[in-house]
Amino acid sequence: LITVETKELINFLKKYFSSEEVELILIGEPLNLDDTPTHATTLVEQAIKQLQKNFPSIPIKKIDERYTS
Numbered sequence: 001l002i003t004v005e006t007k008e009l010i011n012f013l014k015k016y017f018s019s020e021e022v023e024l025i026l027i028g029e030p031l032n033l034d035d036t037p038t039h040a041t042t043l044v045e046q047a048i049k050q051l052q053k054n055f056p057s058i059p060i061k062k063i064d065e066r067y068t069s
């Protein structure tokens with residue numbers, strides 16, 4: 001595994017998706033324990049919009065990331 005800077009994410013994924021068959025993008029949805037958004041929720045929503053724009057044929061599913069770290 002590698003770390004990819006946010007500004008390089010779309011280019012990295014374009015290269016990756018060109019060599020691998022990808023059926024679905026899973027992305028963590030940051031929520032507080034009471035189901036309200038966190039400070040990072042807006043950033044994730046922006047990332048989802050960029051993913052949808054660049055990879056419209058790949059479905060995206062948000063998953064609750066509470067209790068994952």
